[in-house]
Amino acid sequence: MSSLALERAVEARAVIRRAGWRWTLRQLFRKRTALIGGAVVLFLIVCALWAPDFVPYDPFKVNTLNRLKPPSAAHWLGTDELGRDLLSRVLIGARFFVLVCLISVSIAASVGVFLGLIAGSGPSWLDVAVMRVIDVMLAFPYILLTLAIIAILGPSLWMAMISVGIAGIPGYARLVRGEVLAVKQEEYVEAMRALGAGPAAIMVRAILPNVASSIIIYMSFQMPLAVLAAAALSFLGLGAQPPLPEWGAMLVNARTFLRTAWWTSAAPGLAIFVSILALNLLGNALRDVLDPKSK
Amino acid sequence: MTEPLLSIEGLKTHFFGYDGLVRAVDGVDLEVNPGEVLGLVGESGCGKTVTALSVMRLVDAPGRIVGGTIRFDRRDLLSLSASEMAQVRGAEIAMIFQQPKVSLNPVMRVGRQIAEQFIRRRGMDEAAAWKEAIGLLAAVGIPAPEAKARAYPHELSGGQAQRVMIAIALSLKPKLLIADEPTTALDVTVQAQVLALLRERCKALGTSLILVTHDLGVVAQVADRVAVMYAGQVVEQAPVERLFEAPEHPYTRGLLGSIPVLGALKPRLVEIPGNVPTLDGVSVGCRFAARCGERLRVGSRCETEAPPVIARGPGLQVRCWLADPAAADKERALA
Amino acid sequence: MSAYIARRLMLAAPVVVGILLVTFLIQALIPADAVNTMFQGQLSDDDAAEAIKVMRAKYNLDRSWFEQFLIYSANILQGDLGESIRTRQPVIDEIGYRYLNTIQLTLASLVIGAVVGVLTGIVAAYKKDSWLDVTAMTIGLFGISMPAFFFGLVLIFVFAVWLQWLPVIVQGWQSLILPALTLGLIEAAPVSRIARSSMIEVLSREYIRAARAKGMSEATVIFHHALPNALLGVVTILGLQVGNLLGGAFIIEVIFGWRGMGELAVKAIQWRDFTITQAIILMGAGTYVLVNLAVDILYTWLDPRIDYSAT
Numbered sequence: 001m002s003s004l005a006l007e008r009a010v011e012a013r014a015v016i017r018r019a020g021w022r023w024t025l026r027q028l029f030r031k032r033t034a035l036i037g038g039a040v041v042l043f044l045i046v047c048a049l050w051a052p053d054f055v056p057y058d059p060f061k062v063n064t065l066n067r068l069k070p071p072s073a074a075h076w077l078g079t080d081e082l083g084r085d086l087l088s089r090v091l092i093g094a095r096f097f098v099l100v101c102l103i104s105v106s107i108a109a110s111v112g113v114f115l116g117l118i119a120g121s122g123p124s125w126l127d128v129a130v131m132r133v134i135d136v137m138l139a140f141p142y143i144l145l146t147l148a149i150i151a152i153l154g155p156s157l158w159m160a161m162i163s164v165g166i167a168g169i170p171g172y173a174r175l176v177r178g179e180v181l182a183v184k185q186e187e188y189v190e191a192m193r194a195l196g197a198g199p200a201a202i203m204v205r206a207i208l209p210n211v212a213s214s215i216i217i218y219m220s221f222q223m224p225l226a227v228l229a230a231a232a233l234s235f236l237g238l239g240a241q242p243p244l245p246e247w248g249a250m251l252v253n254a255r256t257f258l259r260t261a262w263w264t265s266a267a268p269g270l271a272i273f274v275s276i277l278a279l280n281l282l283g284n285a286l287r288d289v290l291d292p293k294s295k
Numbered sequence: 296m297t298e299p300l301l302s303i304e305g306l307k308t309h310f311f312g313y314d315g316l317v318r319a320v321d322g323v324d325l326e327v328n329p330g331e332v333l334g335l336v337g338e339s340g341c342g343k344t345v346t347a348l349s350v351m352r353l354v355d356a357p358g359r360i361v362g363g364t365i366r367f368d369r370r371d372l373l374s375l376s377a378s379e380m381a382q383v384r385g386a387e388i389a390m391i392f393q394q395p396k397v398s399l400n401p402v403m404r405v406g407r408q409i410a411e412q413f414i415r416r417r418g419m420d421e422a423a424a425w426k427e428a429i430g431l432l433a434a435v436g437i438p439a440p441e442a443k444a445r446a447y448p449h450e451l452s453g454g455q456a457q458r459v460m461i462a463i464a465l466s467l468k469p470k471l472l473i474a475d476e477p478t479t480a481l482d483v484t485v486q487a488q489v490l491a492l493l494r495e496r497c498k499a500l501g502t503s504l505i506l507v508t509h510d511l512g513v514v515a516q517v518a519d520r521v522a523v524m525y526a527g528q529v530v531e532q533a534p535v536e537r538l539f540e541a542p543e544h545p546y547t548r549g550l551l552g553s554i555p556v557l558g559a560l561k562p563r564l565v566e567i568p569g570n571v572p573t574l575d576g577v578s579v580g581c582r583f584a585a586r587c588g589e590r591l592r593v594g595s596r597c598e599t600e601a602p603p604v605i606a607r608g609p610g611l612q613v614r615c616w617l618a619d620p621a622a623a624d625k626e627r628a629l630a
Numbered sequence: 631m632s633a634y635i636a637r638r639l640m641l642a643a644p645v646v647v648g649i650l651l652v653t654f655l656i657q658a659l660i661p662a663d664a665v666n667t668m669f670q671g672q673l674s675d676d677d678a679a680e681a682i683k684v685m686r687a688k689y690n691l692d693r694s695w696f697e698q699f700l701i702y703s704a705n706i707l708q709g710d711l712g713e714s715i716r717t718r719q720p721v722i723d724e725i726g727y728r729y730l731n732t733i734q735l736t737l738a739s740l741v742i743g744a745v746v747g748v749l750t751g752i753v754a755a756y757k758k759d760s761w762l763d764v765t766a767m768t769i770g771l772f773g774i775s776m777p778a779f780f781f782g783l784v785l786i787f788v789f790a791v792w793l794q795w796l797p798v799i800v801q802g803w804q805s806l807i808l809p810a811l812t813l814g815l816i817e818a819a820p821v822s823r824i825a826r827s828s829m830i831e832v833l834s835r836e837y838i839r840a841a842r843a844k845g846m847s848e849a850t851v852i853f854h855h856a857l858p859n860a861l862l863g864v865v866t867i868l869g870l871q872v873g874n875l876l877g878g879a880f881i882i883e884v885i886f887g888w889r890g891m892g893e894l895a896v897k898a899i900q901w902r903d904f905t906i907t908q909a910i911i912l913m914g915a916g917t918y919v920l921v922n923l924a925v926d927i928l929y930t931w932l933d934p935r936i937d938y939s940a941t
Contacts, residue, residue, distance in 0.1 A: 143877025
């Protein structure tokens with residue numbers, strides 16, 4: 001998975017460099033899958049910001065008279081074991097999805113990019129040291145690495161997001177290091193150096209802009225995985241805890257009512273599925289546009 | 296006169312790509328007699344490889360045979376079912392390719408790739424087939440055939456790989472072998488050896504050979520008869536000596552002019568001006584007209600009317616207005 | 631070949647030290663109150679303080695980190711995983727059978743994922759751009775977007791509740807069916823994508839055209855000439871996929887009550903039973919490293935073009 005992702009990210013960089021971002025976005029707007037994916041993601045962001053203003057019920061309001069009611073006109077997605085409105089909870093839950101995207105992915109990307117940059121452009125002992133750490137992190141299966149980090153940090157919503165972020169670091173670091181090593185060889189970088197530009201100037205002016213596009217492509221692969229992992233941790237009880245309406249956490253109790261009230265599982269489960277599908281649709285479309293082989 | 300082994304009439308193979316239609320082969324007529332070596336020559340892009348692949352019915356999408364007939368050994372190849380055609384391939388018509396090293400399966404032992412023919416096509420057991428394979432390797436001049444049979448393709452040189460391809464192609468004693476640029480990718484020093492081997496093996500088995508090449512030197516060495524292709528059509532067919540002595544078509548004359556002669560004081564490298572037309576437009580008149588240095592001799596007819604195939608004697612055909620008896624009269628009148 | 635294996639093992643050595651270091655961090659960075667809470671409410675404050683001191687000495691928590699790490703590594707390398715903080719039983723007794731259960735689930739899912747994934751990949755590649763291809767790839771996209779834990783619930787609902795083909799509580803090998811199916815079908819999605827692109831690439835190669843020119847039947851061309859080459863592409867990512875499966879198994883075990891390492895890991899993390907957690911993470915990562923090593927060696931064996939005596 002990740003080696004394929006790295007390869008495609010590097011290929012796509014060349015296309016963006018040739019065609020430019022504006023062209024890329026215009027192509028993206030022509031793709032139906034991208035528009036569908038984009039609309040869902042936009043909706044999730046709107047929910048994350050303003051859901052409390054428009055949800056039909058208080059997502060935390062317990063109503064024991066109204067327990068496990070199937071979907072109806074009053075409760076479109078039904079109610080859970082405490083009589084809470086599932087639609088309201090699912091909509092509010094979008095904020096956890098957006099939080100994971102923001103926090104986990106920015107930890108993974110920022111630390112990973114930083115490590116990749118210093119490994120690629122720093123002295124060789126630093127490169128060796130960083131890459132050893134990266135190799136060790138990659139020696140763990142992704143979920144096991146998040147579990148190990150959770151075991152160190154202790155289980156909670158925030159620690160789950162941080163652990164998913166840390167587990168994502170090595171992918172970005174490896175990508176960026178390889179890119180930096182490649183870009184360093186190019187003539188204009190040699191020319192900048194000959195003109196007396198310092199390493200910091202070279203990094204900011206020559207290397208980062210080049211690497212930015214491949215980071216975005218890699219992100220399109222990594223973001224859905226991070227969201228899945230965070231939801232899984234909550235589902236295992238190691239992330240967000242009830243009564244928080246995080247989708248993974250909502251499934252913990254819901255699954256005990258699978259026989260009698262399937263909708264309590266279906267609502268949060270489908271919410272995760274649809275949002276990750278949306279991210280993948282967007283990512284696929286982006287990579288299709290940028291795939292040099294598809295033309 | 297014996298019946299030809301292969302006769303192609305009005306063959307049209309077009310490519311339906313994203314950028315529109317490409318008429319790679321557009322009305323090819325060709326005959327191959329039993330035991331004969333036919334050289335099929337032309338510049339790259341003239342449709343000679345596509346003609347060869349059409350005979351095998353191995354044209355890849357988006358290409359498709361859209362017209363004409365291909366008769367082989369009293370059968371219409373284009374009306375055979377896919378599995379009947381698969382039976383014909385290898386056993387009756389075999390083919391070897393330009394890049395021998397990548398035409399062998401990289402993860403299969405060389406001997407196995409030959410033996411496979413005997414096992415799958417002739418129902419031989421493993422041991423007997425393997426023995427046959429080693430015999431064939433020896434016959435195509437591979438040293439230490441037992442050891443080489445156990446080798447993988449990447450362990451062979453280009454020349455050896457092409458010898459293996461020849462062994463595979465001739466393993467079932469086909470009636471016709473199509474060799475598509477068989478020596479182009481090889482070192483100059485082994486080209487002649489492989490050509491000689493090809494001719495010798497075909498003569499020994501009585502197999503007809505279609506030698507597809509852009510290299511007239513190769514044709515002079517091996518072929519009995521030559522067909523020159525230009526822009527998806529055969530423009531001239533003649534016995535090899537006749538073609539080299541008295542080429543009829545201006546294009547053939549141009550090609551002959553562009554053979555570098557080894558040891559000659561001045562290389563006779565005459566370039567034909569212009570490029571092969573892209574084959575995507577609808578053409579009026581002769582396809583060579585735009586590049587032809589002799590079109591003025593027959594007036595504007597070349598640009599407006601496509602020349603027919605004109606017979607000029609036994610086994611001699613030209614697609615050019617210059618060969619038209621009427622044109623010859625006109626020329627005489629002018630002179 | 632043995633030289634290649636030896637060199638690969640040497641490359642793995644620093645990684646093993648790194649893994650030990652990470653699992654050691656679980657015990658080193660554990661907040662002090664983890665030990666304290668074990669005795670809370672059970673003993674008087676003075677007795678608890680004394681017990682905590684004994685405990686800390688017992689697990690060497692009172693020594694320097696460096697000493698602790700050396701002791702920890704030495705124990706692990708001698709095969710001593712310590713004893714559970716919670717049950718005081720040797721860790722090996724707690725997780726030995728669970729390790730085998732997890733491996734069993736992982737292997738079963740791997741087989742399902744590989745067979746389903748490779749077969750759909752082949753069909754999709756062979757019928758590229760047909761409705762079959764589009765359907766297979768759409769399902770594949772759904773597959774990579776589907777959380778394993780939700781898919782498990784869907785399968786339970788469909789097979790046990792709705793169709794009532796399987797009882798929810800099953801015994802013996804039958805209890806493996808649903809969890810292995812859940813994980814295997816999820817896994818088939820990425821495998822089919824890779825098999826498809828690998829197969830499409832192979833089908834465009836000259837040797838496939840040459841095989842057809844030899845008169846091989848389409849079935850022979852696909853299964854004997856194209857597939858072995860396409861599988862090489864699948865094998866390269868097999869190691870990574872085993873990592874995904876191992877991680878996936880941890881989650882699936884919780885849903886199906888499959889008594890594997892994942893089910894225990896979740897409890898151990900919540901109970902702060904760090905010796906168990908350490909051992910589980912260690913065995914998971916160790917298995918993953920070994921699998922990758924095996925895949926590398928398998929690959930050099932499968933692909934005759936790789937010369938393992940060089941570099």
